[in-house]
Amino acid sequence: MKRNRKLPFISLIILGFYSGTWMCSAFFQSAKDICSQYLVTGEQGVSDVALTASSTRHSTRPSDNYGPERARLNATAHIDNTGVYQRGAWSAQYEDIYQFIQVEFRTVSVVRGVVIKGRNVYPGDGCCYQRVTHFKVLYSLDGKRWKTIQDNANTDVYFQGNVDQDSPVVHMFQCPVIARFLRINPQTWLNHISLRFDVIGCAMATRELLALAAESKRKKIVLKNGCVNFCWGKANGYYQACSDCQEYVTCANSYMYRRPCPAFLRWDDTLKKCLYNSQTCHYTF
Structure with a gap:
């Protein structure tokens, strides 16, 4: 079934405000306390089908799962009750700078930052010590045209990744962005491209956010x-x-x-x- 991506009228008003400058303004500074939800695994999080990837590691064991759904921030390595080895992160098939994990939010959202973890190690076999050490973040409204998070000099930001497997590393953007899709694009890694993540922000149609937008417009x-x-x-x-x-x-x-x-x-x-x-x-x- 084709998804309806039409925006509510009030969200179009907010988008009418949008520019890289305005997103840094008083409106979103005031909104930070009400716009700090986890958009992947929080109360308004996404289903597994909303998580996709450039590639997924192939295993010689048919019961292994390295899929995009394993990229949820608090995923842990375990063997489930059907005998499937649920690995401790999403893992890419290829090791190059073109790999990514992607989420499609439930609706157009304000994105304020990201949080990332390495691969959770399964205590039964000690596998595996893998993590992303630097990464880029890309975002899109339609899933076709992508922009990269940049600094004030219009240079792509290389975010610092993890130094261990399970400690979360949080990066809040200098300026929030509006997106329906977001990608984590690893640039350097330890042993293999494997990660877990979440995205910090809120839906554009959040009632409190819309009230702030109306006030800001006046x-x-x-x-x-x-x-x-x-x-x-x-x-x-x-x-x-x-x-x-x-x-x-x-x-x-x-x-x-x-x-x-x-x-x-x-x-x-x-x-x-x-x-x-x-x-x-x-x-x-």
């Missing part, structure tokens, strides 16, 4: 010193962003880099600092 920014939309010809330095009081920009050799203030702080363009009470930027409704 805000108008009042600026005392003006703002900067581009840096061509500007002296190197820090300036008020035009998009939000909680953002500023860095101009460097005519290139512009957008920066978010820490949560609940606003940019003061006179003092060139993020402060609780800015004298140069405030909101009105």
Whole structure:
């Protein structure tokens, strides 16, 4: 059956706000407490069929399972009551930088970060010490066109992976993204590509999130010193962003880099600092 991927009208309003800059703004900083669910294994998690992979390790034993569903964060190696050896992670068939584990969320979601573990070792045979040590994260709205999580310099981020088998490593993105699909793409690994993971965020249609979006839409920014939309010809330095009081920009050799203030702080363009009470930027409704 074909899945209906039409977005609720209110979600389209949120998407209308979307840009890499806006996602770093006050709206999503305020939303962090209500947008921290586990999207793979949490209450609103996905079924096994929503987990797919570039490849799955072939075994000489027909009762072995290395499949994508073994990539759930808290999967443990065990032999189930049917005699199937449920391995302690998803394992790729091939060892190259093009392998990935993928999840399709139940709906378009705000993704704030990822958490990753190595392969759980089965105590019965001590197998196997494998983990991913560096990885990229890719995301997509349609499963066809993919973007890679990048830093402020528009460079792909290489996330640090695991140093042991079972300790979770959490990475929160500098700017949240909106996605229906997400991939973990291993770049370096120990012994073999094997991992478990989850994704931190929430559905776009979360009631509290939609309320915050409506509030954010009503805000108008009042600026005392003006703002900067581009840096061509500007002296190197820090300036008020035009998009939000909680953002500023860095101009460097005519290139512009957008920066978010820490949560609940606003940019003061006179003092060139993020402060609780800015004298140069405030909101009105």
